[in-house]
Every structure is written in structure tokens, then in C-alpha cells.
Amino acid sequence: MPGQQTASKTEKEPVEIKLAHSPDSDDAFMFYALATHKLSTPGYKYTHILSDIQSLNEAALTETYDVTAISFAAYPTVRDRYILLDCGASFGEGYGPIVVSMKSLKPQELAGRHIAVPGLKTSAYLALKLYESNFEPVVMPFDKIIDGVQNNLVDAGLVIHEGQLFYPERGLHRVIDLGIWWQEQTGLPLPLGGNAVRRALGPEIGRQIAKTIRDSVTYGLEHREEALNYAMQFAREMDTELADKFVGMYVNKWTLGYGEKGQQAVKELIERGTKAGLLPEPPTVEFLSEE
Incomplete structure (x- = not known):
């Protein structure tokens, strides 16, 4: 049919989004729904890249990935190229490294x-x-x-x-x-790692990515058993009970959204690091707003 042929030719190819995160049980839990296609992402195709956080911090210097897990301590060196998403973060609330x-x-x-x-x-x-x-x-x-x-x-x-x-x-x-x-x-939680998106993608795509990540986290929290079963393949030296505890430590309310207190914690860490001469000036932090 001529009409069908025209439609197929003009149909837009999905935009590939390279999403990089750590090969850990908490990240696996967080991205379970997205990695196993439980979510609909019309117009976008997500490619998952797994690498340790130090390697991801270094890769961000050359904008290797569209979206990347990143240490908050590494963010100041790439803030001109990436902006922090207000979801997908790990905080230690009364615990940490x-x-x-x-x-x-x-x-x-x-x-x-x-x-x-x-x-x-x-x-x-x-x-x-x-x-x-x-x-x-x-x-x-x-x-x-x-x-x-x-x-x-x-x-x-x-x-x-x-x-x-x-x-x-x-x-x-x-x-x-x-x-x-x-x-x-x-009096604040310790900010450890977040997700950042390339500024070059623009705020509209950035917000869509943020929504997808938040939806993936929500799905995992609402389908905890199946998400945990998936995450167990990345749970080094841990049984299911210990892995569940670990996931609960780092995939929780803070992961769904920083909130005012979470953003304050990130700013406090970066300000203290800058003042101590451990991070580059200026001590500014920018989060991609929801609108």
C-alpha cells in the first residue's frame, strides 16, 4: 500500500540514549524496569553500559555517555558539560563509606x-x-x-x-x-552518587530521561521481589537478605527525588570540598528542574 510505505519511510528512528551506571545490585535494582523493557519509552532507545564509578567519572570528562552515574565529588569537573538530574541518587542517611x-x-x-x-x-x-x-x-x-x-x-x-x-x-x-x-x-545525609545528563541534549530530552529513570525506580520499589531477583546477579558475596538490606540503603525516597534537604546536602559537600581546596572553584551545583 503506497500510504503505508510512505508512513514507514517517514517514521522517525528512536533516539539512542547511552545510559551508563555501575554493575552493582542497587543500580541494577534501580534500572531493572528500564533494562528489562517493563517501561514504554516511545521515541527513545536506551543502551545500558556498565562500568565502575571511577571509570564513569573519568568518561564524563569526554562526554562519553548521554546519561551517567557520577560521584558528586566528580561533578564540579564536568558541570559545564553535564547537569544533575533530580532523581536516581544515592545518599547515606546515618551510614556511608x-x-x-x-x-x-x-x-x-x-x-x-x-x-x-x-x-x-x-x-x-x-x-x-x-x-x-x-x-x-x-x-x-x-x-x-x-x-x-x-x-x-x-x-x-x-x-x-x-x-x-x-x-x-x-x-x-x-x-x-x-x-x-x-x-x-x-545534620544531613551524605551524598554519594547521582545521575547527570549531557547539557548538549537540551532540557526537554533531559526531563524526559529524568522521568524515565524515576519511573524505573518507582517500578522497582513497587515490584521489589522481582527487581531484587534481577539485581542478585550483581550482588557480590551477598545472599538475598543482605542484598535486600543493601538495596534498601541506597534505593529509597532519596532516589526518587532529592528534595530540598538532599539538594542542600549536595551543595554542602561541594562547598566544603571547594573550601578545603579539594574541588575546583566555583562551588556551584545545578539540578535540572522539572519544568
């Missing part, structure tokens, strides 16, 4: 020590530098830090992701929980 050691150490004994860290652009590293500036960082892949501490390659290790829950099983001691310290200092 933990410094662990083989032998029991007091927090004040970290000064001058060699400490394994998951990357120099991570929010965990920034928080540790704000707590104790005098230490020697040893960069390791985040999933090798516990092994590094156990094998005495370093004096202590800064643990993120699931390691925050299972380090006691490996015979390690907690030196300090930076989420607790941050809350005591500020």
Missing part, C-alpha cells in the same frame, strides 16, 4: 597511614579527606580493597558498595563510618 582495618584502629590513628581508596574522584574519598586530610591514598578497584587490607598491602581501606555490609565476615574492624560522621557534622 566505611574505613576498615585488620587490626583495631582509632579514627585519629588514620593520620599518616596508607589507605586504599576506590578512586580520587569518588565522594567517599572526598568525605575521607574532609575528615582526615593527612593520609597516603592507594587507589584500588573498589572490589579489591577488602582483599588489600586482609593481605596487609595497606593499613586500612575505604569500603563502598556491598563491602560496607560484609566486611565483618572477613574479620575486619570498622575504624569510622563516614556517613555517621557527616550526619553529626551537618
Whole structure:
């Protein structure tokens, strides 16, 4: 049919959106609905790229991905190219990255020590530098830090992701929980990572992406069991019960939207980092508004 042929020729190809995030159970839970096509995304085709957060922070420097998970500590270096979405973030509310050691150490004994860290652009590293500036960082892949501490390659290790829950099983001691310290200092949750979209895409597409991410998070929270079952393939060394606890720590109300308090927390972290000379000036943060 001539009419049908014309329609097929003029039908627009979907816009590909390269979406990068970490291969972790919390991110898998968050993007379950989108990755398994539970959501309708007319006009857009999402391609998922999985990589560790340090690599994603570095990739953002060259705008490798349209949407990327990013450490809040890395955002100031790419704020001219990316804008933060007001959803999809991870906050630690009274918990967060933990410094662990083989032998029991007091927090004040970290000064001058060699400490394994998951990357120099991570929010965990920034928080540790704000707590104790005098230490020697040893960069390791985040999933090798516990092994590094156990094998005495370093004096202590800064643990993120699931390691925050299972380090006691490996015979390690907690030196300090930076989420607790941050809350005591500020009364705010500790901002760890968010999602940012390329400014070049424009605000209209950015808002559509934000809606899709928020819808995916909502679907996961409303279909927790099936989303958790999907996320288990990324749950390193965790059983279902522990994975459920971990997901609950980092996929929650803060992930659906920062709110005023969440935005304040991000601004506070970046302002403190800038004042300490750890982040580039100016200490400005910009979130893509919903309208």
C-alpha cells in the first residue's frame, strides 16, 4: 500500500540514549524496569553500559555517555558539560563509606597511614579527606580493597558498595563510618552518587530521561521481589537478605527525588570540598528542574 510505505519511510528512528551506571545490585535494582523493557519509552532507545564509578567519572570528562552515574565529588569537573538530574541518587542517611582495618584502629590513628581508596574522584574519598586530610591514598578497584587490607598491602581501606555490609565476615574492624560522621557534622545525609545528563541534549530530552529513570525506580520499589531477583546477579558475596538490606540503603525516597534537604546536602559537600581546596572553584551545583 503506497500510504503505508510512505508512513514507514517517514517514521522517525528512536533516539539512542547511552545510559551508563555501575554493575552493582542497587543500580541494577534501580534500572531493572528500564533494562528489562517493563517501561514504554516511545521515541527513545536506551543502551545500558556498565562500568565502575571511577571509570564513569573519568568518561564524563569526554562526554562519553548521554546519561551517567557520577560521584558528586566528580561533578564540579564536568558541570559545564553535564547537569544533575533530580532523581536516581544515592545518599547515606546515618551510614556511608566505611574505613576498615585488620587490626583495631582509632579514627585519629588514620593520620599518616596508607589507605586504599576506590578512586580520587569518588565522594567517599572526598568525605575521607574532609575528615582526615593527612593520609597516603592507594587507589584500588573498589572490589579489591577488602582483599588489600586482609593481605596487609595497606593499613586500612575505604569500603563502598556491598563491602560496607560484609566486611565483618572477613574479620575486619570498622575504624569510622563516614556517613555517621557527616550526619553529626551537618545534620544531613551524605551524598554519594547521582545521575547527570549531557547539557548538549537540551532540557526537554533531559526531563524526559529524568522521568524515565524515576519511573524505573518507582517500578522497582513497587515490584521489589522481582527487581531484587534481577539485581542478585550483581550482588557480590551477598545472599538475598543482605542484598535486600543493601538495596534498601541506597534505593529509597532519596532516589526518587532529592528534595530540598538532599539538594542542600549536595551543595554542602561541594562547598566544603571547594573550601578545603579539594574541588575546583566555583562551588556551584545545578539540578535540572522539572519544568
